[in-house]
Amino acid sequence: MAYIILNRDNFFNNLDIISKQTKSKDKIAIVLKDNAYGHGLFEMAEMSKEYGIKKAVVRSCDDAKKIEDFFDYILVLGEIPSSASKKVRYTINSLESIGNFPKRTLVELKVDSGMHRNGVLESELREAFVRIKKAGLILEGVFTHHRAADELTSEWFWQNENFKRVKEEAKALADEFGLSELRFHSANSASLFRCENFDEDMARVGIASYGCLEGNDELKPVLSLYAKKISTRELKKSQRVGYGGKFIAEKDSIVSNYDFGYGDGFLRCASNRYIAPNGERQVGTISMDNSSFIAQAGEILIFKDARVVAKQADTISYEVLTSLKSYIKREIV
Numbered sequence: 001m002a003y004i005i006l007n008r009d010n011f012f013n014n015l016d017i018i019s020k021q022t023k024s025k026d027k028i029a030i031v032l033k034d035n036a037y038g039h040g041l042f043e044m045a046e047m048s049k050e051y052g053i054k055k056a057v058v059r060s061c062d063d064a065k066k067i068e069d070f071f072d073y074i075l076v077l078g079e080i081p082s083s084a085s086k087k088v089r090y091t092i093n094s095l096e097s098i099g100n101f102p103k104r105t106l107v108e109l110k111v112d113s114g115m116h117r118n119g120v121l122e123s124e125l126r127e128a129f130v131r132i133k134k135a136g137l138i139l140e141g142v143f144t145h146h147r148a149a150d151e152l153t154s155e156w157f158w159q160n161e162n163f164k165r166v167k168e169e170a171k172a173l174a175d176e177f178g179l180s181e182l183r184f185h186s187a188n189s190a191s192l193f194r195c196e197n198f199d200e201d202m203a204r205v206g207i208a209s210y211g212c213l214e215g216n217d218e219l220k221p222v223l224s225l226y227a228k229k230i231s232t233r234e235l236k237k238s239q240r241v242g243y244g245g246k247f248i249a250e251k252d253s254i255v256s257n258y259d260f261g262y263g264d265g266f267l268r269c270a271s272n273r274y275i276a277p278n279g280e281r282q283v284g285t286i287s288m289d290n291s292s293f294i295a296q297a298g299e300i301l302i303f304k305d306a307r308v309v310a311k312q313a314d315t316i317s318y319e320v321l322t323s324l325k326s327y328i329k330r331e332i333v
């Protein structure tokens with residue numbers, strides 16, 4: 001079976017670099033949603049704890065439960081719980097949802113500062129505080145998300161300006177409603193690395209910790225993927241390989257089939273053009289459970305930097321990584 005190797009040194013290298021940027025380990029909230037970007041929720045939670053990370057961000061209540069023992073603080077982005085927790089904080093994504101949280105739930109309010117996806121509008125802040133109080137929820141933080149922190153345009157700047165205003169208003173409202181001091185955060189990986197003097201309460205860091213932040217070569221990819229050979233054959237010039245016979249041998253060649261296909265997370269749109277790190281060329285259409293390469297080794301390194309696959313598949317490393325199925329064996333070295 002194809003398998004994944006997770007490199008602990010690279011992960012810790014990335015966390016060293018990230019903590020320089022946040023100025024403290026305690027301000028890193030490691031984003032572990034979607035099976036830790038395909039790396040493995042348990043594996044990454046365990047290594048994060050070993051490094052001394054105390055905060056994590058996940059999508060679901062179920063994920064939060066699985067990693068509860070590894071962290072002091074967990075933020076759930078996308079679900080409303082059935083009961084309150086002492087450790088887990090839940091995101092309020094809309095005014096209408098506020099009445100659906102159980103009493104005494106620890107919550108953080110997401111504010112739409114320009115992405116126009118989730119979150120309450122700046123004009124709805126007061127109403128949000130009113131409803132939170134009425135519902136008996138415990139508001140601990142206010143946060144936002146950038147729509148284009150990875151693009152060097154003005155958007156990042158005006159969204160920061162918008163959030164700065166939101167912070168002032170939220171602080172005033174917290175005073176008025178007699179709440180304790182709120183936690184504020186807006187940075188994801190790209191945003192954190194654009195800050196010259198990071199001064200928020202925490203940063204929600206995903207892709208940078210996995211070492212695949214575009215334009216940063218100091219961060220090292222944590223995940224690499226290997227596949228094992230199923231069979232080999234000699235192709236005569238002009239014979240074809242795979243579904244639809246999309247690859248035609250230009251000369252006599254040796255082709256082997258390896259046990260990693262689109263069903264396992266190999267993006268099919270990279271078919272017939274992807275070149276593996278050690279030079280093996282992928283030929284023919286990628287199948288569900290396997291794919292062919294001009295190679296004959298018993299095992300090949302399929303990728304060690306998801307950004308390279310992403311380029312070939314015309315997508316982003318996030319999709320390459322989160323496509324990796326959870327049943328693939330993961331080993332930490």
Ligand SMILES: *Cc1c(COP(=O)(O)O)cnc(C)c1O
Pocket residue numbers: 031033077145187188189190204205206207208
């Ligand atoms: C996924 C996510 C992040 C992490 O983004 P990266 O670009 O991977 O650092 C941060 N905040 C929110 C709200 C997210 O959904």
